[in-house]
Amino acid sequence: MRQVVNSFIKKHSLLPSGVTVVVGVSGGPDSLALLHFVKEKEKQLKLKVIAAHVDHMLRGDESAEDYIFVENFCRKEGILFEGVKINVRQYQIEHQLSSQVAARECRYRFFADVMKKHQGHILALAHHGDDQVETMIMRQIRGAQGTGLAGIPVKRSFSEGVIIRPFLCLSKEEINHYCQMNNLIPRIDKSNFTSKYMRNRIRNEILPILKRENPSVHLRFQQQSELMLDDEHFLERLTEQEMNKVIITKEAKRVVLSISKLIHTPIPLQRRGFQLILNYLYEGNVPEITTVHIEQFLLLLKNDRPSGALDLPSGLKVWKSYDQCVLSFESEKDAKGYECQLPLRGIVTFKKGKIIGEVFNSLPDHLQLNKNVIICDLEKLTVPLLVRTRLQGDCMSLQGMRGTKKIKELFINKKIHRSDRDNWPIVVNGDGEILWVPGLRRSKLALPSVDTREFLVLYYKDVHS
Known part of the structure; x- marks a missing residue:
């Protein structure tokens, strides 16, 4: 022996x-x-x-x-x-x-x-x-x-x-x-x-x-175990390479991935990618996860419905929204709102990123306008400006539109993942009117004109940019 x-x-x-x-x-x-x-x-x-x-x-x-x-x-x-x-x-x-x-x-x-x-x-x-x-x-x-x-x-x-x-x-x-x-x-x-x-x-x-x-059946099983592990370790290395392309964000108790990129990887790597994500989230102490869980996860991602959810052992939640899938130990309802004052000259930081404010007497020549930058007529605003998360019934007036549009509808139209909506920054005028939803749309409030004497420029930088 x-x-x-x-x-x-x-x-x-x-x-x-x-x-x-x-x-x-x-x-x-x-x-x-x-x-x-x-x-x-x-x-x-x-x-x-x-x-x-x-x-x-x-x-x-x-x-x-x-x-x-x-x-x-x-x-x-x-x-x-x-x-x-x-x-x-x-x-x-x-x-x-x-x-x-x-x-x-x-x-x-x-x-x-x-x-x-x-x-x-x-x-x-x-x-x-x-x-x-x-x-x-x-x-x-x-x-x-x-x-x-x-x-x-x-x-x-x-x-x-x-x-x-x-x-x-x-x-x-x-x-x-x-x-x-x-x-x-x-x-x-x-x-x-x-x-x-x-x-x-x-x-x-x-x-x-x-x-x-x-x-000597125990020796045959042991040999089979070692061969399988060799194969699995090789496939895991391939899976890690693919998951680097699939995962959008990775935090301590939360992973966000691209559904389209995952389902275009080979099926054996899809299953192993799911397992790697679980190993990360459960910190190596993965509970009893079976092929049933894996098939439920893949079916959730591949069905035609734009949203859906799945519960996994030990409180891990999975939910999809459009092309994103979130695996997290925090449910969507656990997201905590925030509200903070936005300085006209300075920076405010929050969970999803930061907003920078600058004031000019004339329009800067170098300024490149896009969905993450807006220009306002400072004299048409009521200060202080606030950055907050959405509230029930939020609406905004959009340029070129009559009436108002619900922020909820804006998120849906822009296909913003449900888990991101409760943390998305909203810039509000001092009288409570919504000025801007960074990265998506601005309102028709305080649009600059030829008579504008002070220009407020706001820049939004996402935490992942």
Whole structure:
């Protein structure tokens, strides 16, 4: 067994010399064997080994005894022990999670804390080949895609270092044999034998059938996982290149993309582009996203309706408006309005950009008029001017038109994304009449003439220009 694991470690460059290794230890056969294996390499590779154990407080006295067992084992073997008791049930209720997800989040947060405390480079976990088979089958059943179908990675970034899984090349039977040969007497978690969870049903009912067909089936699945990951990493690089053309804006909790540009990319890159955006918005902690979510997202973008919305897990909202699609943890209704005074000579800054004001006694020769620049007769204005967001019932008088036009209709006609409308700047005269909707239209208020003595010039600069 040692030879198999050593070859696997060498192949994937998992365990360099002179590093601090935190080993996640539950007290069961897999993690106890891994701790023993890493401890054996301590002197040879000049490692600093730390055991990290979490009592999730879900199994009463049994889990409390696991804590004591691991602590005593480490004391006997001269291994630094870090343990914690976490009320996972309370965390589960507070965050409305399943018990398994809640336990995982608490456990990994503790592992990250231990790594930071000891400046750890590596978190070693004892997932093995049978776990890999179970995971890949389970994700296939649930409709995973991309890297999700590849199952458990051998190595990935975590906290300030990496997670490694050197036992993915082993079967459960081989680990049990290792424990017997090294006089290790692990704890047994009886919940592993219940059929309550899908993973356990696959382990107890499906895996034995596969092993009868091929006792080394875990190695075939592991090989398939590595091949799939190689392919996915290549496709991800292509996807990143395409997404740079597709994404219009990217903020901490919000991404805006061009629908037309996305749907003109190859379909495999569309799906992976969606996944990359989710990885960014969820900050790497992507919940269970399946092919169903992906198909719903793509159908939303490709249908003929100019607008639509979709809810994703953990409060992520998706909505489309014309050629733009927004993915955000803030709903459209969460947008907060603003109002600020616009100086005649100076700059006012707001969420979407800034407006610059200048006053001239004669019309500047260099001035280039466009939708982002207007000229006003200063004497026809009432100061102070204001910049604010839209209000219910806003209207403006347009040059060459009788009556008024609703700002809402102006936004619709100009195909302004619904998520942008509540933040769009509107310049208002001191008496409340709308003077200008920057980037779109100006009103017929205060138009300059041959009799104008003072010219007010306003420039609008979008935050993305």
